Amino acid sequence: MSDRLTEAILGIIRDRNLAPGDAIPSARELAKRFEITTPTIREALRKLEATGAVEFRHGSGTYVGPTINNVVLANPHRPPITKDSVLQLIGARLLIEPAVARQAAIAQAAPGASLERLEAAVTNALTPPGGPAFALNFHVELASASGNPVVEELISSLLKVRVREQQQIRQLYDNRTRDYEEHRAIFEAVQAGDAPAAEQLTREHLDHIRLAIEAVDFPELP
Amino acid sequence: MSDRLTEAILGIIRDRNLAPGDAIPSARELAKRFEITTPTIREALRKLEATGAVEFRHGSGTYVGPTINNVVLANPHRPPITKDSVLQLIGARLLIEPAVARQAAIAQAAPGASLERLEAAVTNALTPPGGPAFALNFHVELASASGNPVVEELISSLLKVRVREQQQIRQLYDNRTRDYEEHRAIFEAVQAGDAPAAEQLTREHLDHIRLAIEAVDFPELP
């Protein structure tokens, strides 16, 4: 069945050392190579698309996706979020991120460690959307600073779940100024290598967010 | 395109309150309902299959999958694991699981909390494969005992990555007796509500695993 095909396509990508953004052979060509028809190859490609391993660009081609090397993924087919599910998400982050911040403070001392991106993410929160490097997210960069790419993926995935609705929720309670100050405090603790402070500040920061969400009357989402 | 279809299919599943294991309409019927052709509907179903939202059973039908409500997923299209990637996984678990154990010890006091499954998972490790309830995994059950389903998904996903190869690795270094004893110690700390002990014991347990993996000469995997 088409499971073999997905493996074969991934094999091509690996054999050729293709990186995210590189083009892969067209559907027609793949069909010819594997001696099957295009609908079948498309099914295999769709499976890969669902996990972010490849991307379609209509009229242009098929390309290697950004998350092809991910260990974990945000489920793209999640049900609509509820107040409970958002609180569960925050609860999970509350469990994980303090330890992440602690680790980031420890790893900061390592040779070659750089907190540039983390600092950029702090100031970034105040710049208007669409600005340069707006994609930088403080919590993801913090996880990145911990030095473990799997941890970064985990945090990144938790933040990707239903981004659109979550952004709407943020607009209801979000306090950009407070966020900025708390992010900066965490950043400084990490920079100073003060692991206990980084851990505690992160815990408090997320707890503030949790309380804000709990207080909000949950709106009906479109 | 087929993105609308996946949403529509998920809509059907939700409208009818279908649970994992329930059958969904056949591909032909869905094609008729949406006034499109079967290859197109199959593409949409393949995308859902890739994320575990649906399952195909040849000749029988299509069914709702087990992970349809998951927030995060283990990437089914992962590249072959290496020693480094296994160590990264353990590193991530070392960051997360101690806090999970701590939370489990705290949550244990909550009304309605039950450690039955966790205890079963402890003894389970010694029973031969294929025994009853062999599916219970201590670390997943520990995460479940923390009371946060998202945390359980995270741990479960981390353990699902390339299960087959990981199991082969375990055979090389695994010390079932030591694992059993350490699991039991963690269980008892959780049961006693001793959060610091649960946290510390979990940290030590995972560190033992990490050291064992580091010591092993990594084999060529099939």
Added chain:
DNA sequence: TCGGCTAAGTGATTTAGTCACTTTGTGACT
């Protein structure tokens, strides 16, 4: 040099049909 246009390549989808597998129910046999 610049702008618009054409043509080739690609993904998106259709149509019509065949093959393979599972399940179920029927009927004959015990």
Added chain:
DNA sequence: AGTCACAAAGTGACTAAATCACTTAGCCGA
């Protein structure tokens, strides 16, 4: 009455040959 073999219906798996829609790049003329 009970059980087994077999046939039929329903379903997924895949093929084959086209057509439409979109993107890109290159060409041509102004």
